[in-house]
Amino acid sequence: MKNVAGEVLLRTACPLDCPDACSLEVTLTLGRITKVDAAPVDELSNPLTDGWICKKVKHHAARVYSPERIMSPLIRVGKKGAGEFRQATWDEALDLIAEKIKAAATSHGIDSVLPYLYNSSSPKLEANYLMPHLFARLGAPEILHTICAATYGAAWEQVFGEMLSIDTLDVAEAKLVVVWGANPAVSGTHLLPLLAKVQKSGGKLVVVDPRITGTASRADLHLAIQPGTDVVLAYALANELVRTGKAATQFLDEHTTGSKEFLAAATKYSLEDASRICGVSLDLIRELADLMSTVKPAVLRMGYGPERNRNGGSSVLAVLGLWVVAGNFGTPGSGILASTSDGFLVDVKAPWPKDIERVSRRELNMNHVARVLRGDTGAWPVPAKVFIIQGANPAVTAVDQVGMLAGLAREEVFTVVHDQVMTDTAKYADVVLPATTHFEVHDVVGSYGSYSAQVIQPIIDRVGESLTNNEFAAALAPRLGFSVDEFNADPKIIAERIASQKSQPVQFRKPGTTVQFRDTWPSFESKRAQLFAGQSELPLPKFREATNEYPLVLLSPATSHTINSMFADTDPPRVAIFMNQQDVIARELGGATRVRVHNDKASLEIDLVVDTTMRPGVCAIPKGLWLRATNQGVTANAFASDELNDLASGACFNDARVEVTAV
Secondary structure: OEEEOOEEEEEEEOOOOOOOOOEEEEEEEOOEEEEEEEOOOOOOOOOOOOOOOOHHHHOOHHHHOOOOEOOOOEEEOOOOOOOOEEEOOHHHHHHHHHHHHHHHHHHHOHHHEEEEEOOOOOOHHHHHOHHHHHHHHHOOOEEEOOOOOHHHHHHHHHHHOOOOOOOHHHHHHOOEEEEEOOOOOOOOHHHHHHHHHHHHOOOEEEEEOOEOOOOHHHOOEEEOOOOOOHHHHHHHHHHHHHHOOOOOHHHHHHHEEOHHHHHHHHOOOOHHHHHHHHOOOHHHHHHHHHHHHHOOOEEEEEOOHHHOOOOHHHHHHHHHHHHHHHOOOOOOOOEEEOOOHHHOOOOOOOOOOOOOOOOOOOEEEHHHHHHHHHOOOOOOOOOOOEEEEEOOOHHHHOOOHHHHHHHHOOOOOEEEEEEOEOOOOHHHOOEEEEEOOHHHOOEEEOOOOOOEOEEEOOOOOOOOOOEOHHHHHHHHHHHHOOOOOOOOOOHHHHHHHHHHHHOOOOEOOOOOOOOEOOOEOOOOOOOOEEOOOOOOOOOOOOOOOOOOOOOEEEEOOOOOOOEOOEOOOOOOOOOEEEEOHHHHHHOOOOOOOEEEEEOOOOEEEEEEEEOOOEOOOEEEOOOOOOHHHOOOOOOHHHHOOOOEOOOOOOEOHHHOEEEEEEO
């Protein structure tokens, strides 16, 4: 803490859903946040932060003190979705919630109680401690986080098991970096200076992405592939490495199983096939093949974009397999930059009581929750009666948005939302509860972009009557028959739980100590990467053509304004559809400023922006817009179906297909 001209400067860290987990310095004036910036670069800060942060977090105080901040418990008095509530006490709200849960469990069984706990922007204990424990103790269904990263994670586990990602800080030592389906210019911005170092030292940056993103605009080579065709490009490149004698045959022999099956499948696709199917110049693909075979060491940074379509699992498996075929491992500046979450060493789960057997729980795919809320035939064995949402805004973020809104509107489902501000989802709730921000809690901030962990403490007093996730669970548990001792959310208890972390360094692993196939290995008994998995639901990558009759692929990319839907209430991105000039001309929209976007699920009137960064056949509406951003009360996710991809049943946001016509 420092005092500067009457102001107080305090240290904390950012837990929001971004890889970087920045170290923060917050300025308080009379106990109120007046500035958020990067913490000084020292031994207490995450070295990845490097003294600067994104503009989103710089303006975080606007959300903390938003006029839409929920200040007290609220109980609905109007129609669902109208946002009409009366003020209540915590005791009244908790008694009502407990009564509804017990009644639902008695009349329809505990499977009628659905806990939608996402909390991707929460610190570690807030996300993983008492609230998940409470619903596990109840035996309520577990809603699987298949909406994002599940497919990527399943593919990684299939190929490498528990092998760790390389350290982001080691990317600077590469001579070639291939960023495939990621845009760190808006998500994970601290990778950009490392990429610039690579290029400044004579290295090359390649980006594979359907758009000329902020990252692609910096690249030495950009392949703007058709969404959903990543598997073809990866297979064709692997096949080309073998054909030209550039595959790492010794590495494959010593460090893989299933390479023969993988390469046999790859022979189906030549570079010419990839050019035709992916919609990319053959010369560009040949240039990438040449770079991969001649420039070492090389790093692959693969994002989550490729998983979000019908071929999601196949795409991730194929790209990971390609890097194995190239043998880009074993030296500093080589390997695959993935999630570093497996390096987090602090136990943040509540201990299970001794002598109590764990209850078997039914699992529900997060992408199909709307089906259950609506009561679709065969969607779930019992009707949904209680829906408890924490750390999520599914009215905006879920696939099949129209279906989700229909489910949220049902009077038969008693809905509880615990959140910081009055989100679109909260307006449909029967009870709305005020939640803390990370500026108000004791916790640990982990990272999925660096091997770091940071202890945080409250730096401001509670806003309104907000409670932490753990305090909500602790207050509800005794009303459901559990002991106060088991569900103890006292800040002192939380502080003691994380005290051991204080004696540990910020970094779990030093840069240069996480070289794949040297310091960390595939976790299978053979320590070999597995390119063919006979027992998997997807033993080998497989390409499936799109079958939707609508001609344009609609993407919903992240922007520099939002994290998921967070901050779209205070600083939303441009509300428009972005289209390539060729597609605009083909539809005679040259003079249009407003257009109608539609498919068989939804229709939306929105501004048109002619955008040279879009490839033909692809358009985009920004991710995370709130419903009020459009006159029709729907956003990009209204056009995405709840169909599942080919591994781990992930979401298919990028398979949304639309037509665009004049208004």
